[in-house]
Amino acid sequence: MAVAQVCGRNLAREYTSVALTRLKYLLRTSEHEEVRAAALTTLKSLLGDADLSARVLKTLVDWTAPERNTSEKGGSSHTAFLDVFALDDTESSASPVPLLLNAEAEHGEAVRELLREGWQATWRRPEQRERAAEVLGQWCDAAEAGELPGDAVEDVVAVIFSAQVDVMGGELDRLIAGTAPFRTQLRTRLFEVVREMAARGAAASTHSAV
Incomplete structure (x- = not known):
């Protein structure tokens, strides 16, 4: 220690x-x-x-x-x-998450990009995906409660959608299930990501066929 x-x-x-x-x-x-x-x-x-x-x-x-x-x-x-x-209610004041997600200007964008990279890398490790869904679900809960900025959390979740859009299993349920406005917004974002990736795939197939 x-x-x-x-x-x-x-x-x-x-x-x-x-x-x-x-x-x-x-x-x-x-x-x-x-x-x-x-x-x-x-x-x-x-x-x-x-x-x-x-x-x-x-x-x-x-x-x-x-x-x-x-x-x-x-x-x-x-x-x-x-x-x-991970957000722990017993030591919420020690969590760096609010400070990082609320960072402004160039520093804030750099931090947010690193968070996206980290979550994407974590989600790609199958043995960690269940816990990743649990922790990121905590972020979603906090965004719904107004404790974290919703736009920043949504940006992170969108990276997860892009990384694992072909795995529509229980892990994603932890992020998008529910009727609260924030979860509804996340589902909309997921559908947008699916459409975008499908469009890129179709474009790539057309290009390769020419």
């Missing part, structure tokens, strides 16, 4: 790569839940720092991708993206 705390803002500001590498090592090797929790808390704190958030978020996205060496012992850094962005 002490190592995770040392990797907080002071070390991260001066030696960002070193701090993130140490946190990744803790997540991959520690079999103690309290150590993993401390590492995740540090990551949340770093994501809440506007000067570091984009760098840390990019690192989390990179961790989500499959690695060459899959012989991990203990924990895993692959799930850090989901672990960090």
Whole structure:
């Protein structure tokens, strides 16, 4: 736990790569839940720092991708993206999600693009898709309650639609089921994505036939 705390803002500001590498090592090797929790808390704190958030978020996205060496012992850094962005009512004030989704100007767009990349990478890992639907469903619930910006959450969900539009299973149900206006809007967005992808596929087929 002490190592995770040392990797907080002071070390991260001066030696960002070193701090993130140490946190990744803790997540991959520690079999103690309290150590993993401390590492995740540090990551949340770093994501809440506007000067570091984009760098840390990019690192989390990179961790989500499959690695060459899959012989991990203990924990895993692959799930850090989901672990960090799950909304926990008991520590909602510690969540970096509202700050990231409400970021403005160029920084906000860069952060939102990284979030889209991270969710897309996570959704493409079949073993994580069920939990990804659960966590992203929490974002949808928060958007319905006015706790998160609906436009930003919709942009993220639209990426999921594009990545997995051919898998209309229970995971998508967690995101689009219900009668609330936000869920209705998401279903409309899904249908738009389906039409767009179908149109692109038809255009590609026509082009290849010429």
